[in-house]
Amino acid sequence: MLKIWGRNTSSNVQKALWAAEELGMDCEQIDVGGPFGGLDDPAFRAFNPNGKIPVIDHDGFILWESNAITRYLAGLDTRGKLWPTDARQAALADQWMDWSNSHLWGPFPTVIIGLLRTPPEKRDNDAIARASDVLEVEWAVLDAQLAKTPFVAGDAFSAGDIPAGVFAWRRYELPIKRNPLPNLDAWYARLKERPAFQKIVMTPLS
Ligand SMILES: N[C@@H](CCC(=O)N[C@@H](CS)C(=O)NCC(=O)O)C(=O)O
Known part of the structure; x- marks a missing residue:
């Protein structure tokens, strides 16, 4: 269990x-x-x-x-449903998981705690705007990858999409400045079609 x-x-x-x-x-x-x-x-x-x-x-x-x-x-999972059986695709999934923790996770708490858990009068709006700007630069890196492949590690959804996917929900739901990133938008739309994403991630932020 x-x-x-x-x-x-x-x-x-x-x-x-x-x-x-x-x-x-x-x-x-x-x-x-x-x-x-x-x-x-x-x-x-x-x-x-x-x-x-x-x-x-x-x-x-x-x-x-x-x-x-x-x-x-x-x-x-022996079917390789989330972990590609091809070593190079698996390494790419791994790469984007690590990228997510080292590039997205750093600035995200400033935005989440600032906007969701801090009363408006106590918010450091400059710090939130700075963190949001940093995140947009990071998201552009993923957008460039997604111009080449529909999911982070290739043609199929994998565990590599999961960490960035949970942060993407926050990017699109929070009232922050978003730069136009069409490939990221298309990937995010693909994630939103997944019943597991709908059930687990597409929930009210707090
Ligand atoms: N690097 C850790 C970070 C874990 C982490 O910071 N978790 C947050 C929640 S997202 C936490 O425990 N916060 C304290 C809390 O929720 O009370 C991981 O990826 O699991």
């Missing part, structure tokens, strides 16, 4: 939930973090010494770090 620890509004938790949903895996999601708290509980810290979500417990195997979890779940 797969248990996923973490509130389902978290971008990083959504990666794990989305991967499990794509694969049709039964899973139990347990609310911790955000308004639910619990991340400093010794029992949770024993799972993840970083006190962060998500964490999974798969038949006693504990794993944290959202991209590692997404890769693990994708790798369990």
Whole structure:
């Protein structure tokens, strides 16, 4: 049995939930973090010494770090539904997952915490605008890739699309400045056709 620890509004938790949903895996999601708290509980810290979500417990195997979890779940599937069987395509999926964590995750919390969790009178609008501008430069890099292939690692959807996909929902939903990026728009439209994306990611932001 797969248990996923973490509130389902978290971008990083959504990666794990989305991967499990794509694969049709039964899973139990347990609310911790955000308004639910619990991340400093010794029992949770024993799972993840970083006190962060998500964490999974798969038949006693504990794993944290959202991209590692997404890769693990994708790798369990022998059909190669999420993890390309071709080594080079798999490496490209991996590349874009790492890119997402190193290029998108840095500026995103400033925008999300600023716009969703800070009262208007306390918002640092300049910092939010600066972070949004940085993100648009990053998204343009992905847009250039998507001019060549419909999904990040090639012709087929893969785990490589998942981390950027959860952030894309936030890019398009939040009231921020968006530059015209037609290939990103087309990829995002393809993601929105996926029932698993609709169920897990297309939910109200908080
Ligand atoms: N690099 C980690 C980051 C984990 C992380 O920062 N998770 C956030 C949620 S997106 C968290 O635990 N925040 C505290 C909270 O939600 O209370 C990963 O990718 O899993």
